[in-house]
Amino acid sequence: MAERQQIVNPWPALWALVLGFFMILVDSTIVSVATPAILRDLDADVNQVVWVTSAYLLAYAVPLLITGRLGDRFGPKNLYLVGLAVFTTASLWCGLTGTIEQLIVARVFQGLGAAMMTPQTMAVITRTFPATQRGRAMSLWGAVAGVATLVGPILGGVLVDGLGWQWIFFINVPVGVVGFVLAVRLVPKLETHTHSFxxxxxxxxxxxxxxxxxxxxxxxxxxxxxxxxxxxxxxxxxxxxxxxxxxxxxxxxxxxxxLLPLGLFKDRNFSLANVGISSVGFTITAMAFPLMLWAQVVRGLSPTRSALLLVPMAVITSALAPVVGKMTDRVHPRYIAGVGLTCLPISLVWLAAVLSPDDPIWHMLLPIALLGVANGFMWAPLGTTATRNLPMHQAGAGAGVYNTTRQVGAVLGSAAIAALMQSRLAAELSGAGGAASGASFGQSLPELARQGFNDAMAQSLLLPAAVAVIGLVAVLMFERPAHMVQGAAAVTEPAIAAG
Known part of the structure; x- marks a missing residue:
């Protein structure tokens, strides 16, 4: 408790940290809209380009368990700064590469930098905010996570059209420098804890x-x-x-x-929140690939116009974030997260049903808006519920576990959707499946192939929808947090005494 009392106002530190967190999450999805451009410029196929994302996510996910501990051992501020430096340098490398193989290797180093940074944001929240206020802090973290995964394709589209796909990586360099300066100035040095590795x-x-x-x-x-x-x-x-x-x-x-403290999973809400966030990571990562390929290949939209399809989702998610944040400390997380994870599979099934080579684009906007509602209600309650009861000496370890499960879900989502898209393309386009998965994706399809490609992408969206249902089942089993139970008892006892 003394550690928290030394930090009069932890909000500036949190704002400094979430800038870097926003940047690394944007890079989880920004490649999806640049896929056709990278296919053309680097003479790659779809599977290779998906590896640009999978390599990043894999290098991001695997070290998270130990980087959370490293933050406890050497201080979250120090590890965050090292990670930000690695991530920013690797971003420059990504933009300068000339082959798909070099790009994949550079993305691995980006992922390693991201793995050093991410657990530190949650650890600072856990260690500087009291439990009764952590929901508001985590709502900012959750809003950043939700908005970043949506902004990635939008920002990517604008950059690819205006400056070229390399700029989806170059843009990180100035942001990384600003984030580094802010973190040096605003993030406090916290007590360290000895760990073996x-x-x-x-x-x-x-x-x-x-x-x-x-x-x-x-x-x-x-x-x-x-x-x-x-x-x-x-x-x-x-x-x-x-x-x-x-x-x-x-x-x-x-x-x-x-490395993985299994004792943390004795807390029922921590375990269920990890199931929930892994399904969310899978779903959000997996849905972007078929949707962006459909928009550019079937409908012939530019990267910018393709990404603008997600604007309703981003706007609604941003608008809901402060509202959900205020609710998170007072309302049972089962109800808040339950709304989000109910809307998520419904919106994806709806989206799959309305994908068409010829129907008006606005038919897609309603299910995409519902995706915004889902995002607005998912991230904050899941993160808050996972970290609410963590002991201070395991803040980094718990944050590492939580972020690992999220990233494992994202990695599996990226891998699974790549396999499913190729399978459905082979089935729907018959002998043209192999050709359609090559560099020709950078151009519009022949008229005869548009319906088959459309159907393959629509069918692929059903996989993330099914996985989202697993997350819904998990959050419906949440228990009421201890601080809510204690708060109810505090109100009841005076009433009994007065009676």
């Missing part, structure tokens, strides 16, 4: 995630058959699952300090 756990989690994601994403490319010799895509997926299972067993028996 589970290097075997890091290795197992990294290998397991890579095998799983590579297997899912590359499955359709290799027809789920032989890659080289006896190694098949299915065996890679199975191996990934086995390695991750070994990781969990090791975390259980590691008596020093496991």
């Amino acid at each position: 589970d290097l075997l756990g890091v290795l197992l989690s990294a290998v397991g995630m890579f095998l799983l994601v590579f297997g899912i994403q590359e499955g359709e490319k290799y027809d789920w058959g032989t890659i080289k010799g006896p190694i098949t895509v299915v065996s890679l997926i199975v191996s990934g699952i086995v390695v991750l299972a070994v990781f969990l067993v090791w975390q259980h028996y590691n008596r020093k300090e496991p």
Whole structure:
């Protein structure tokens, strides 16, 4: 508690941190709208371009468990600044690359920088705001997360049309410099806690995630058959699952300090919030690819006009953020998050139903607006509920776990939607599936292929809708937070005494 009392006003520090957080989340989705341009300029195929996002998300997700601990050990401010420097430098590298392979490698380093930064934002909230005010602080964090995933494609469209796809990365450089200066000036130095580091756990989690994601994403490319010799895509997926299972067993028996503190999951709301945010990460990441490809390939829209389809979603999410933030400290999170995760699958199924090569574009705006409602009600209550009961010495670890599950969901969403899109294109376009997934995506399709491409993208949207239902089930099982129960008791006891 003394640590919090030393920080008279924690809000300036939080604003400084969420600037960097906003930037790294924008980069999770900004590539989706630039896909056709990158396909043309770097002579790549769709699967390679999806790896530009998957490599970033994978490098972002795997280290989060340990970077949360590193923030506890060396101070969240110090680790945030190192991560921001790595991320900004890697962004410059991304814009300067000349091949798809170089771009993928540069994105890996971007992801590593993002992994150092993200847990520190939640850890600062947990360690500087009292539980009764944490909902408002987390609503800002949640609003930034929600808006950033929507702004990414919009900003990307404007930059690709106006300056070229390289500028979706160059734009991070000045923002990163400003964010670094603000963090140096405004973020306080917090007490550090000694931790040991589970290097075997890091290795197992990294290998397991890579095998799983590579297997899912590359499955359709290799027809789920032989890659080289006896190694098949299915065996890679199975191996990934086995390695991750070994990781969990090791975390259980590691008596020093496991990378994944399983004891955190004894808190029911923490466990359920992690299920919820992983489904949200999967859904939001996966939906962007088919939607942006549909807009540019089927309807022939420019990147900017394609991205502008998401404006209703971004505006509604931004407008709802302060309202939901005020509710988060007073209303049962089951009801707030439940509204968002009910609207999410409904909006995606609705969107899939109205995608058409010829119908008016405005038919899409209502389901996209409903997506804005979903985003406005999801992020803040999930983040607040996950971190509400975290002990101070595990703030970094808990934030690392929460952000890891979100990013694991995003990685799996990116990999799964790539495989599904290729599968549906092959089915709907018959023999043209392979050609349609190549560089020709940078141009409008022949008239005869438009309906098949349209149907493939619409069918692909049903996968994130189905995963969103898992998150809905999880949040409907939330318990009432302890501070609400105590507050109700405090009101009841005087009333009984007066009686």
